[in-house]
Amino acid sequence: MDIRQLEVLRELGELGSVKAVAEAMMVTPSAVSQQLTLLQRSVRVPLTRKDGRNLVLTEAGEVLADAGAAVVAAMAQARASIDAFQDAPDAAVTVSGFHSAGQALFAPLSRALSGPGQPMVQFTDEDVAQQDFPALTARHDLVLAHRMEHSPPWPKDRVAVIELTREPLDVALPSGHPLAGQRELTAADVATEPWVTSRPGYSPDDVLTAVAALASTPLRIVHRINDYSTVAALVAGGGVLGLLPRYTSRAALSQQLPDGVVLRPLAGFDTRRCIDLLARPEALERRSVRRVAEAFQDVMAALVD
Template sequence: MQVLRAVATSGSVTAAAAHLGYTPSAVSQQVAALEKEAGIALLERVGRGVQPTAAGRLLTRHAAIISQHLAEAETALADLRAGRTGRLTIRYFASVGPTLLAPALARFRGEHPGVAIDPKLSDPDDPLPEVEQGNADLAIVVRGPGDGSHPGIRVVHLLDDAYQAALPAGHPLAAQRVIDLTDLAGEAWVGSEPPGPCLEPIIDACAAAGFSPDFVAKSEDYATAQGFVAAGLGVSLIPRLGLGTRHPGVTIRRVRRPEPIRRIYAAVREISLTQPALRALIDALMDAAKE
């Protein structure tokens, strides 16, 4: 159809061939093939040139529209390839939202204002299946040493988030700057994590120290856990990223021997790493993690 348009615009097969870089016979053959497919004459001779018939004018108008749409599609595709446009869906858990994801998105939006971002809280569900199924482009996850690999999924280490002891104000151990984990063995405990990858580092560290924590109260959010500690129900371990807001009745101290740590990663599909926008988002998350 674009060959027909060139002939109709230039008024001759020879001129159209010169503009397109074809031979006149090649142009004539393409027009003849199009006429056969359309079942009607598309060009008619006028003097030494040609002009489109009514059917030819109809197809020529549509050819112009198609050409415009193709150009727009090529431009849109080039923008998408370059990371200037598109949409990225993110899954994250609560404690990384304000401390890690927010600054990363602020930087990313400044560098890629044309890319739409769709962040969604995934607690308490594991967001990795959403990445595997293509429902999310990136998920921020906690992975343990024993977690197996997932075919087609790349995990990028962002940071190690250490757990710290939350003690009631006036607790005898509050006078120490650093607490050995074994010092908490005989205490009543307040759970701060739901069962899953964030609780495992606490259980594993306590096991390495030779005891199992005695949970007398459980909470699945850090603010409530601190409230329980402040009320004197027990001690707790809360990750550093979960301590953005501290209860005035709670004292926070570092823990050692061993220090429980949850390891935080960005999970993406291997095939998606060809997208410049997604790579830029990972870079922004890594820089926010360093800060």
């Protein structure tokens, strides 16, 4: 039995005829009869009987109709509860972000949503390889994800995608390095330098793979570090070059040594990574989740500007 069948049985008890039920529910009499037949197949005792030309409830039918009314009421309450949850502007929203985006975006986002009636955002950091970001939407309402622009797109049949920005990865050098005076660098300029980069499967390593291919020489990778603050500190200390995202690395750079770190773009190929919000489509039905997504767009736009 299902709730539609119970609704039909309840209306039959109230209205006393199949025709009246059909008119009240705006369906055909045959559709009413079909629902009653399906319901009857699921129980062992007769639910209806003929009374002249009309079909009326048996005692068992009346018992089930009363029970069905309680089920219908409970379902209505459940729908009202979920509607209230969907529409609540201040409901909790869980957000996962990779480290460099978290450094740059979490604090300003928290400030932007600090007023009354705003969603309560719960942050966590999860830095995974590109192909693993969509799976995080099973545990979080919104997932800050990144991928290289030339890499396979997100599976839009599984997740909704909200684009935030396309962020270049630039070469990070100590401010006193001989190459720091150039406005942009080529693969040939940096191919012989020692490097700190990410573990394989992450954006910086993808860029360096392209640099090595363009320069037709293997690169000398000294360190493999995923945390951009650590990368910036190693670059500032001298001895290695690194790759840092142009916008979101500012939080890391502001903490470095007095001699500092400078960023220079790489010419000759695309180093941009896509920074996007991923979510399951049903999560975006919630008003609070949409509000947080809008705030992310505003914060990212301000960071890029």
